[in-house]
Amino acid sequence: MTQIQGFGGVVIAPGTTDYDTAIVTHRARRAAPALIVRPVTTADVSAAIAYAAAEQLPLAVRSGGHTDYASVDGSLVLDLAEFHDIEVLHDGLVRIGAGARWGEVAAALAPHGLALSSGDATTVGVGGLTLSGGIGWLVRQVGLTIDSLVSAEVVLASGEVVTASAGSEPELFWAIRGGGGNFGVVTRFTFQAHPFGRVIAGWVSLDATDLKTALAGWRDVMRGAPENLNSTLTVRPAFGPDVPPSITVTLCYPGTDRAAADAAIQPLLDLPTALDSDIAEKDYADMLSDEHLPEGLTILDNNGFVEHVTDELIDALVVLNRAAESSVLMVRWIAGALNRVPADETAFAHRAAEALVVAAVVFPPGASTEGQQEIIAERWAKLAGFTLGMYGNFTMDERAGAAEAIYPAEVLARLRSIKGEVDPHNVFALNHNITPA
Known part of the structure; x- marks a missing residue:
């Protein structure tokens, strides 16, 4: 059994009972790490970092396991599952x-x-x-x-x-x-x-046969809506004969002032493309979904912040969404409080954004995706003139140049300088990596 000096947590090695389940990420990706450790104290974390360095093992840090970096071949996975207080x-x-x-x-x-x-x-x-x-x-x-x-x-x-x-x-x-x-x-x-323990929330469905009108109408409502109204428009393809294509606006109004919430939401219900709705007061916790990806499903996606949801962008999104039968499109309205934080106050620099756009193509289990990433990237590149940069949390796979796409040059330069001070040997490299200056 592997011994790590000064480590008092759980060690999971290949061949042990828990290894096969511990290596699986949320995206159902399976890797073959050399070792998985679950520290219970900060001293355990320090010991695990030292062990990885001594054994020359790449260090993968895992929180929820939603990214491909959470379980990497030949790495030491530092799983923070015990830090759940x-x-x-x-x-x-x-x-x-x-x-x-x-x-x-x-x-x-x-x-x-x-x-x-x-x-x-x-x-x-x-x-x-x-x-x-x-x-x-x-x-x-x-x-x-x-x-x-x-x-x-x-x-x-x-x-x-x-x-x-x-x-x-x-x-x-x-x-x-x-x-x-x-x-x-x-x-x-x-x-x-x-x-805001309670919210007024739900969904409004829109006519899926006219994406351009649906997007433009939703955008116009959100531009005039109070900041209390949060919403995301999601376009889904058909999933078999029993699940037709759909456009859904998911919304959340923090607090319990039903009159104010109804006034904010009503313009969405009045859209000519609106079909149905379900809105109620609920716990904020009920806004979080329990969706799990089916085993073997592959999602190839791209995302970008946009400063303005213009008519030209909407036209480009309609073309992009039509490019593949299994396209999923999500546009999230985020303008508000985040815009009032100075751009240089945090390393998150896209403070001018009005919305976040995510486009994905879903491949069923067993489908070949060979060459598809390049094709999808070429389609997405046509939106480059509209976007400010990528969102790291929605870029869950390993791809070259991610840091340059996420951070503006001046922000990346400052991050590289700080990295050079606190991690000059790039121990924390399994991520959207920022190389030390």
């Missing part, structure tokens, strides 16, 4: 372990009448989502997840444990708010939560 402190402050899932967080905060703008799915890990920004169902009202971050406990490549905040390690604090897992292992976060 959720503690409500005082005055709305909450301390959350990086390995907790957002479904657990929402359920734990609900009895206190609190919520954080978080991942869309219950299974998303707190650590991964937070470090790359965090766009959730409160984004228009309170901003990104990182905009509610007060401090973080970070284990550096050296094994040193530091607290990053506005008053302690401020450059590191700037970097981890958007810079991903490039700078250390964040074990716990302290957030300022918000008083």
Whole structure:
């Protein structure tokens, strides 16, 4: 059995009982890591980092396991599953372990009448989502997840444990708010939560035969809507004879003021393409889905922030969506609180964005995707003139040039400088990697 000096957590080696389940990511990807460790203390994290360096093993840090970097061939996977504590402190402050899932967080905060703008799915890990920004169902009202971050406990490549905040390690604090897992292992976060345990939420379905009209109408409503109204328009293809193509607007209005919510939502119901709706008061936790990807399903996707959802962009999105029968399109309206944070305050730099566009092609189990990534990338490239840059959290696979696509040049240069200070040997390289200056 593998022994790691100073490590008191769980070690899972190939051939052991738990290995086959521990290696699987949320996207049903299976790799063959050399070892999986689950630390229970920050000292365990430091010991695991030292062991990986001594054995010359690439280090993969796993929170919720939603990215392909969460389980990599030949690596030491540092799984933060045991860091799942959720503690409500005082005055709305909450301390959350990086390995907790957002479904657990929402359920734990609900009895206190609190919520954080978080991942869309219950299974998303707190650590991964937070470090790359965090766009959730409160984004228009309170901003990104990182905009509610007060401090973080970070284990550096050296094994040193530091607290990053506005008053302690401020450059590191700037970097981890958007810079991903490039700078250390964040074990716990302290957030300022918000008083929205209940929301008014649901969906409106639109006529799927006229995407251009649906997109334009939705955009016009959202431009005039109060910031309390969050919404995402999703276009889905047919999935067999019993599931026709659909266009759905999912919406969330924080709070319980039904009159104000109804006034904000009514213009969506009045759209000429509106077909049906279901809107009710519910717990914020109910906004998070429990969807799991079927085994063997492959999704090839691209995304980008846009400063303006123009008529020209809408035309381009209609063409893009028609390019493949199994296309999925998602446009998320995010303009609001995130725009009021200065662009240089965090490493998340796309503060001028009005919306986030995600385009994907879904391949059923067993279907060949050989050469498809290049074809899909060529189609997406036609939107390059409309986009500001990619969103790291929705770029879950390994692709070349991701850091350059996510960060503007000046932001990337500052991140590389900080990386050179805290991780000069690029120990934390299994991510959308920022190379040290």
